[in-house]
Amino acid sequence: MDPARTDRETGSSGGPAPAVTLHRVPCRDALSKCGIPGLDLGLNPYVGCAHDCAYCYASFMKRFTGHEDSWGTFVDVKEGLLEALGRQVRRLRAGTVMMSSVTDAWQPVEATEGLSRACLRLLASSPLNLSILTKSDLVLRDLDLLSAFHDLFAQPRVTVGFSIPTMSDEMAAWLEPGAPPPSRRLAALQALSEAGIRTWVFVAPVLPGLADSSADLKALAVEARRRGAAEVKVDPMNFYPAARHRVESLIALHRPSALPAWREAASRAVAWRQDVSSFEP
Numbered sequence: 001m002d003p004a005r006t007d008r009e010t011g012s013s014g015g016p017a018p019a020v021t022l023h024r025v026p027c028r029d030a031l032s033k034c035g036i037p038g039l040d041l042g043l044n045p046y047v048g049c050a051h052d053c054a055y056c057y058a059s060f061m062k063r064f065t066g067h068e069d070s071w072g073t074f075v076d077v078k079e080g081l082l083e084a085l086g087r088q089v090r091r092l093r094a095g096t097v098m099m100s101s102v103t104d105a106w107q108p109v110e111a112t113e114g115l116s117r118a119c120l121r122l123l124a125s126s127p128l129n130l131s132i133l134t135k136s137d138l139v140l141r142d143l144d145l146l147s148a149f150h151d152l153f154a155q156p157r158v159t160v161g162f163s164i165p166t167m168s169d170e171m172a173a174w175l176e177p178g179a180p181p182p183s184r185r186l187a188a189l190q191a192l193s194e195a196g197i198r199t200w201v202f203v204a205p206v207l208p209g210l211a212d213s214s215a216d217l218k219a220l221a222v223e224a225r226r227r228g229a230a231e232v233k234v235d236p237m238n239f240y241p242a243a244r245h246r247v248e249s250l251i252a253l254h255r256p257s258a259l260p261a262w263r264e265a266a267s268r269a270v271a272w273r274q275d276v277s278s279f280e281p
């Protein structure tokens with residue numbers, strides 16, 4: 001099918017966001033091995049992500065999918081995903097699935113495609129646990145299905161994590177231009193928590209010079225817990241070249257006073273990452 005152009009949700013920037021090109025691509029396997037400790041399988045209903053976070057580590061997916069366009073400007077919708085998922089799930093008796101590791105399963109296209117919602121419906125009747133990580137309050141739409149994830153002993157089988165690197169909607173508007181602002185993520189977290197879903201916050205990545213002081217991290221952790229998060233984890237910025245240069249150019253444009261701290265952290269990245277990792281929010 002020819003690629004289709006679609007308007008991207010305005011996300012946190014509030015202004016018109018660039019259009020995203022949609023492709024439909026065949027899908028052979030829905031679940032793949034997940035290298036993240038504690039998680040067995042990854043489920044990524046889409047390739048690409050219109051949230052377009054400047055620090056995104058998943059942009060390496062371009063290499064494997066033949067995309068030459070910029071990360072954040074394309075989304076591939078996987079056709080045949082549900083059939084593949086059904087086939088794979090029938091062979092599994094246990095395990096934890098992560099949605100999603102290299103895309104955001106509740107990015108704007110999900111509002112019309114409903115692929116992630118269909119996956120939830122299928123997984124809800126499986127024996128598998130589900131771990132969701134998202135930047136979108138669209139996941140709240142699926143509360144009815146999330147509430148159905150219980151094991152034989154009525155114990156919940158799903159957790160929903162929200163990735164929130166900063167509480168500043170203003171900063172998120174230029175760092176994550178296609179994603180809903182942090183204030184909406186926190187409101188969604190609260191609504192899910194109040195509905196009995198286990199939630200947590202992933203401060204990822206911790207951004208030096210912007211939101212990495214212990215006061216910043218503590219304030220975010222306090223707010224997350226006040227909204228019902230059972231857990232708060234931090235993941236320091238990984239200064240791989242593409243992400244480093246993109247974030248640095250945005251800091252130069254929007255927050256030049258933060259440049260010295262950013263560059264200082266980048267110059268001793270390993271030690272800085274260790275310092276931040278040891279922080280217990």
Ligand code: SF4
Pocket residue numbers: 049050051052053055056057058059102103104135179
């Ligand atoms: S939401 Fe996640 S996958 Fe999407 S652009 Fe941001 S960091 Fe990348």
